[in-house]
Amino acid sequence: MIFHRVLLISIVLLFGYQGFAQYHLLFLSGEQDEISNYKLDEESELLLFKNKRDKIRDYDLFSIFSITDSTGQEYVIYSPDTLEAMFLTVDQMRSFVYGEKNAFENYKAPVAFASGVFVGLASPIIIYSMKYNVLYSFLPAASYSAVFEAIPISDQKTQKFCSEKMDDDYYLRGFKEGAKAKRVQSVIKGSLIGIGIGIATSIIYYQGTN
Numbered sequence: 136m137i138f139h140r141v142l143l144i145s146i147v148l149l150f151g152y153q154g155f156a157q158y159h160l161l162f163l164s165g166e167q168d169e170i171s172n173y174k175l176d177e178e179s180e181l182l183l184f185k186n187k188r189d190k191i192r193d194y195d196l197f198s199i200f201s202i203t204d205s206t207g208q209e210y211v212i213y214s215p216d217t218l219e220a221m222f223l224t225v226d227q228m229r230s231f232v233y234g235e236k237n238a239f240e241n242y243k244a245p246v247a248f249a250s251g252v253f254v255g256l257a258s259p260i261i262i263y264s265m266k267y268n269v270l271y272s273f274l275p276a277a278s279y280s281a282v283f284e285a286i287p288i289s290d291q292k293t294q295k296f297c298s299e300k301m302d303d304d305y306y307l308r309g310f311k312e313g314a315k316a317k318r319v320q321s322v323i324k325g326s327l328i329g330i331g332i333g334i335a336t337s338i339i340y341y342q343g344t345n
Contacts, residue, residue, distance in 0.1 A: 165235020234309025255329020276326035
């Protein structure tokens with residue numbers, strides 16, 4: 136009982152009395168999240184918050200661009216590192232991040248996903264037939280995702296999704312980075328699904344032939 140009271144007091148002290156207000160996080164990667172009851176710990180450079188299960192979690196402050204509250208007020212966390220030769224200002228980074236955000240929300244990569252499933256499916260079947268450890272099945276899939284990461288996003292695709300931002304170079308650069316990341320994620324997801332099916336198929340098939 137005492138332990139529970141101490142824990143409750145600690146949580147109240149940590150998150151104050153912000154209630155259950157919702158806050159929108161926009162990451163430098165263009166990805167997003169919704170949180171409540173957060174606290175900025177500048178000493179440890181973390182954003183602390185409670186998730187839906189009331190567990191305390193954290194994000195690195197250096198990964199966050201801004202926090203927007205329920206009234207639409209934005210608080211920019213990003214601070215340019217002027218020691219870097221090619222640092223971006225807040226406005227430049229905002230354009231870049233919103234370009235990434237556009238890619239994560241709207242860009243689709245069905246070919247990447249489908250081909251990832253195919254490579255993932257074929258890898259364990261081939262590896263298993265050669266009597267190698269089935270864990271080697273992840274190597275072809277990893278190599279394949281690296282290939283997709285190296286392929287640039289075409290200008291035609293960029294214009295399709297960024298027609299109103301074609302004069303904003305930072306936005307376009309952000310979109311292309313976000314689209315490549317989305318494409319690689321699709322390959323990885325497809326590969327993992329394919330590997331799972333391939334491993335199960337290989338075990339069932341080869342056990343049945345022995």
